[in-house]
Structure formats: C-alpha cells, structure tokens
Amino acid sequence: MKISEQEVRRVAELANLALTEDEVVRMTRDLDGILGHMDKLNELDTSAVEPMSQVLYDAEETATLRADVERKTLSNADAIANAAVSGQGYFKVPRVIEK
C-alpha cells in the first residue's frame, strides 16, 4: 500500500475536507492506485534536470510590469455580494476569538 487510511485522514485535515468514513475507505483505494502509477516517474534519472515550474519565454524582466496608476476597484457592495453571510460591509464568519 502506498497510502494508509490514517494518512488519508491526516491529508484531509490539511486540505480542510471533512471526509465520511466511507469516503476515507474509497479515497484510500483511489489514491493508492493513482500513486502506484506515479511511481513510474522514478524510472527516470532526473538528477541533472532543472525543474520546470512554468512555461517561460524570453522576455524583459520588466515585461509584466504596468504603469503604477490609480484604477477603479470593485465597490464594497460588489465585493461582498456573493458572500454566504455578510453584514456592515464585511464578510461574516463564525466567532474565532472568545472574550
């Protein structure tokens, strides 16, 4: 086995996912199969290869910079319009600090 149910529970915590017991069993099976396939990459010697994190093209260092000018942003009302719960112009979340 590449991954245990215990590891799946730990990863679910890191990912902020509340998996049910059934989901843990199924997820362990699925991830094990996929990670097994991914082991194939170890057949390759990559010790001399630079990692590729992005498709890069030749461009000036400043190519992505724009003029530093003021521009219109979303209004407060537009920004919170899709919030599940909002109030007083803010996103509302469950209390995080007890008095």
Add this chain to the structure above:
Amino acid sequence: MNHTIDSIRTDLLAKKVSAEEIAREALKFAEAENSKTNAYLTFAPERALAAAQAVDRKIAAGEDPGPLAGVPIAIKDVIVTRGLRTTCGSRMLENYIPPYDATAVIRIEQAGGVLLGKTNCDEFAMGSSNENSAFGPVRNPVALDRVPGGSSGGSAAVIAQGTAVLSLGSDTGGSIRQPASFCGVTGVTPTYGRVSRYGLTAFASSLDHIGPFSRTVRDSARLLQVMAGRDEMDSTSASAPVPDYVAALDGNIRGMKIGIPKEYFDGLAIDTGDLIQAAIGKLQKLGCEIREIRLPHTAYAVGCYYIICTAEASSNLARDDGVRYTTRSSAAGTLQEMYRQTRDEGFGAECKRRIMLGTYVLSSGYYDAYYLKAQKVRALVAQDYAQAFAQVDAIVGPVSPFPAFKLGEKVDDPTAMYLSDIYTVTGDLAGIPCMSVPAGKTAEGLPVGLQVLANHFNETTMFRVADAFERVSS
C-alpha cells in the same frame, strides 16, 4: 444552425437578416434542443439581444460591426461573465454571480460576438467525460447514450448540436481537444499565455488555457485572432505579436515536414488507429514529408501531469471556503468546522480526490519525491518537443486512444480515466499549441479527431495543416 462567421457577416452586410433575428432564432433553437444534451446550464437572452441590437445599429450607421458581428457564442461555465451566473459545474458556486467579465469575453463582445449562454462542464474543469458536473452529465449529440468528453463537454456539444456557432472551452490536460474529438468538431488549445487567463477560474494555473471550438478550422482561427494578445490583467499572457491566422489558410502545405510520434500509436482502438493512419496518408498526398519521430518521455506524462495539476488545484481550490463566493454549510459550528463541512458538501468526488492528491504530493516528506520530481519530468517532456520541432514543422497523431464511451462506463476507475489523457497532457505540459480536427467516423459512427501540434506561438502552422486536411477530408 449551419452558420459560419463568414456566412453571418455576408448575410448581415447584405441586409438579408438582422443580428437580432439571428440571436432570437439561435436562442429559441438552443433552448428547445437543450433537454436532449444538457449542454447549456444558463441562457443569457437579454445580454444576447442587447449585443445583437448593438451590431444592427452599427451596420445601420455604416460602421464596421466587428470581426465576430452577430455570431452566437457559448461560454464554458468556468469563465466568468459579469452579472451572469457562473457555476464551474459545482454546487459550491451554484449561486455565484461574478462582478466582472473575463478578458476573453470582453474581447469577444467588443468584436460583435453575441453571448448566448454558459455551458456545462466537469466540476472545476476536472474530468474527461463531463460526468463530474454537479448539474448532471452532458450527452454527446452524435450518440446520446455516450459522453461528449470533458471537461469542456458542453462547449463541444453545442457546436455538434448546432446550438451555437462558436464556443469557448478551457484546456488543462486535454479538456478542449478530447471533447472536440468525441463530438466531431474543431477545438484549439493555443500556446500557453496566448490568450489571457483573467477571469478563467483557476484549476492548475501553469497549465490552464482558454481556447475556441467551432465547426471549421477557419472559424477557430478567427475566434483565436480576436482573443489572442497581451493583457495586463494576466502577467503570464504573452506579448508576442499576433499574426493574421486566416490569411495563411490557402490549403497549400506542400513540402511541410510532419512528425509522427511512434509513442502515440501504442494501445489505440483499431478504428481510431485506422482513421489516424488514413489522415496521415491524406497529408502525404497533400505533399507533406512524413517523418517518424520519437517523444521518449510520453509514457511518464500522465503521472507527471496528475502530480502538477492536482498540486496546483489543491492550492487554487483553497479559496472555496464558504466565506467570499461559495455556498456555506448550514451545519457550521466553529470556523474550522464551517470550512470543512462547506467543502465536504460543496465539492464532488473528483474534486475531493484531486484536492487530496495535490495536498499529499505537496505535504512535508513527499514534496521532493512527487512534486519536484514531476517538475523535472515536465522539463523532459518539453525537451522532447523542442528536439522534435528542430526536425519537423508540425506533429500529428491521435487525440484520444478511443472514441466516445458510454455514460457510466468508466466512472468507477479514476486511474484508467486519467491514463486515457496520455496524448493530450503532453502538449499542455510543454505549453505548445495543439488542436483536434475531425478525421472521420468509426464503423459505429463515432467521430475521431486528428491532433495537430506545433511549436510555441506557431499557431499559424498548426491551423494551416488542420485547414488543408479539412479541405480534403470533408
């Protein structure tokens, strides 16, 4: 609807029909036909009619109505549209009304395009069959018991069904080319950075592309022409000049060197292999020089792709937390419980699988073994193409090992579903332009696409090959 961009333009300028009449007819037809395929999730009649009327006013005033004047267009529901619900195929965003338009959408509407509505897709563009949509699967218009492919299944289906003239999809590992192949239409993944990703809901940012679907190669070239080019809202968008794609489409590809990767012909369904071989024969008859080439790291591409895309997805989807845009679980207690319950209820099985996988490969102790290793293998896959394009102008091969499969046939085996992406993930990893063009049908009547790939920013070569092939095959 059998319109093309050119036929609509001709009819509009000859005053045979108005853009409003075209839009009304298109909306009526698309709404009536939608129950067959479930390809549209949302229609935008007011927006469509307003855009069409604006085109009509320009024509009446003798002004240029724009290169996409009056053309009915559908947009994949992972691309945001101001004031128009954008769900990403997810319960998480079933009520999300974006406050802004994607750059691609802005450019299409400025060019006179008429946005009909938003198309169904796999949840957050994760899937190869469109069965991962929270709003039900899309059915393939060619064979209604089969999948349209994914993740841009709805955008491919509307073209095959004739319920839009153009559509936009997104491609991270094959999500434009594979459904184009399954539905028998043209689908294009441009060079990474050629089209701004601003307003494309992020799945895997280093791999995500917006690209066109259409019935003809020429129409895809025209749509890309409108969208391509630098956008200051996307720092990864390329500033390279955009050539005139359509001007180069003269049907003459004599002397062009076409590479056939040996690795792309292992394990193809028999009919698929036969159709691709026949297509290569046609290219040879057109005067192309056919050369066998090697892309030796192809077998490692799927593993590499699913490490990188899930790692990026697990980061990108962290924002779906019940606070700013998404639904929120009503079972919420503490903040932490609220996040977890919201994400458990809001995401479907495939999204959870990918978030889990991505979190795992990035987690302490596994980062080097998986994520860093995959980034190095990505460099090798890209190097394969760089070496190939030193010898050939374009590469052709299959898009998918098999044609459209039946709904439900592959849902229980995620590894097998991932492995079927083998011929499409490589192009995304390298960031090169690639497309699917119809190459005929199997004995069962199922479409098969020919994939055409070219070097970075060489869309013109890719379109020329696909267009010349289309002229002799349709």
